[in-house]
Amino acid sequence: MKPHYSVIVVGGGIVGATAACALAVEGIDVALLDVHNPVRQWPDDERADIRVSALTRASQNILKAVGVWDAMAERNIEPYDQMHVWDASSAGLLHFDAADTKYDVLGHIVENRVTVAALWDQLESLPSASLLCPAKVTDLSCHIDKAEITLEDGSVLTADVLIAADERDSVLRQMAGIQTTGWEYKQDGLVATISTEKSHQNTAWQRFLPEGPLALLPLKNGDCSIVWTLKHETAQEYITLADDEFLQKLEQASEGVLGGMLSVGPRGAFPLRFQTAQQYTVEHFVLVGDAAHAMHPLAGQGANAGLLDAAAIAEIIIKTQQKGRPIGSRKSLREYEQWRKGDNLAMMSSMDVINKMYTQENEVFKQVRGLGMQVINQTNILKNYFNQYAMGLRADLPELANKD
Numbered sequence: 001m002k003p004h005y006s007v008i009v010v011g012g013g014i015v016g017a018t019a020a021c022a023l024a025v026e027g028i029d030v031a032l033l034d035v036h037n038p039v040r041q042w043p044d045d046e047r048a049d050i051r052v053s054a055l056t057r058a059s060q061n062i063l064k065a066v067g068v069w070d071a072m073a074e075r076n077i078e079p080y081d082q083m084h085v086w087d088a089s090s091a092g093l094l095h096f097d098a099a100d101t102k103y104d105v106l107g108h109i110v111e112n113r114v115t116v117a118a119l120w121d122q123l124e125s126l127p128s129a130s131l132l133c134p135a136k137v138t139d140l141s142c143h144i145d146k147a148e149i150t151l152e153d154g155s156v157l158t159a160d161v162l163i164a165a166d167e168r169d170s171v172l173r174q175m176a177g178i179q180t181t182g183w184e185y186k187q188d189g190l191v192a193t194i195s196t197e198k199s200h201q202n203t204a205w206q207r208f209l210p211e212g213p214l215a216l217l218p219l220k221n222g223d224c225s226i227v228w229t230l231k232h233e234t235a236q237e238y239i240t241l242a243d244d245e246f247l248q249k250l251e252q253a254s255e256g257v258l259g260g261m262l263s264v265g266p267r268g269a270f271p272l273r274f275q276t277a278q279q280y281t282v283e284h285f286v287l288v289g290d291a292a293h294a295m296h297p298l299a300g301q302g303a304n305a306g307l308l309d310a311a312a313i314a315e316i317i318i319k320t321q322q323k324g325r326p327i328g329s330r331k332s333l334r335e336y337e338q339w340r341k342g343d344n345l346a347m348m349s350s351m352d353v354i355n356k357m358y359t360q361e362n363e364v365f366k367q368v369r370g371l372g373m374q375v376i377n378q379t380n381i382l383k384n385y386f387n388q389y390a391m392g393l394r395a396d397l398p399e400l401a402n403k404d
């Protein structure tokens, strides 16, 4: 362990490990710290883990550019070429098809552990990356010329830039004195891996129900990952139901779209929150990923937004270094904040509006909502806009996200 690094990343989940990789492939001296060593090996025939992400084309581009997409594909990624969204309380329906775009697929469903394992393997092979793990930060101070952290074993490390990617309840964010704004949704995202009677047809299915949406996402071996938004109390009840009772509720909630529900693995429930950090940066310190923003998972955008943060901060640091300027200057870190905060807030707010729209009980509103979906579904220009947005392809992307 060295006493000083150009960049230290705290938190080696999808977002932090991507930021570290993007910097290390360009030869920037970076250390990645995590409290846990991630799991990097598991039996080939093991059922998919419950934590998955629908990764957009923009995210695929970033992961390709940092050299891990092929290794992820070797482990397992499942493409989806269609998306079918329908409303339980109206005739509203939306159908997206990759055939209407210039791409073969709309995105991929990937277990989070697959992405993290590929990133850590890649970091291990890069000479300018150091993996410091397990390591726990006990103190942080952000000075005018550097950021300084103390680890549990008493060692002190400094960096020109400290990137905090240490999850939604970020300890580093609190240590930096950055406040958050937001609220609890009083909904949980119930997740599990299931098998179904009918094929998932490489389609991402989503049905809006009064308590929140149910997503059935295609996985390997014909399995599906479910993300079922429910009121907190309902989720707590469903998590403890016997498998056959749970599968019955699921079949009903999915309107039998994939036929009978055959089996379910372990279930988990994650309380959902809208949360934004009031600032993304202080002296020599930036927030990325869930440490900066937590959003409703109804459109599966949290990890995708975090990957754009990772690509953006890496791009700014690399370009600043190439110009021979100090990478931790206030100017360059403020540039990152201005670039990403507005985009993330826009994304989070639209998820919030959609969640509110679909949990409304007013009958007239439901019919108008259904009509709105039909109009979008039948209007090519609107449909294309939503398609592009869902694929993460929009203006002002970091260069890594644009490299098709």
Ligand SMILES: Cc1cc2nc3c(=O)[nH]c(=O)nc-3n(C[C@H](O)[C@H](O)[C@H](O)COP(=O)(O)OP(=O)(O)OC[C@H]3O[C@@H](n4cnc5c(N)ncnc54)[C@H](O)[C@@H]3O)c2cc1C
Residues within 6 Å of the ligand: 010, 011, 012, 013, 014, 015, 016, 033, 034, 035, 036, 052, 053, 054, 055, 112, 135, 136, 137, 165, 166, 167, 168, 171, 172, 189, 190, 191, 227, 270, 288, 289, 290, 291, 297, 299, 300, 301, 302, 303, 304, 305, 306
């Ligand atoms: C139900 C559900 C479904 C979702 N589905 C999708 C989806 O389909 N698509 C999508 O894009 N997003 C999805 N998301 C969001 C996505 O999971 C998160 O946005 C993403 O995992 C955040 O990544 P991260 O790297 O910022 O944080 P995390 O994945 O939380 O990683 C944080 C890392 O920091 C480490 N750490 C924590 N504290 C410390 C510390 N003090 N010191 C050092 N290390 C520390 C942890 O060990 C961990 O490795 C979903 C979320 C939920 C709840």
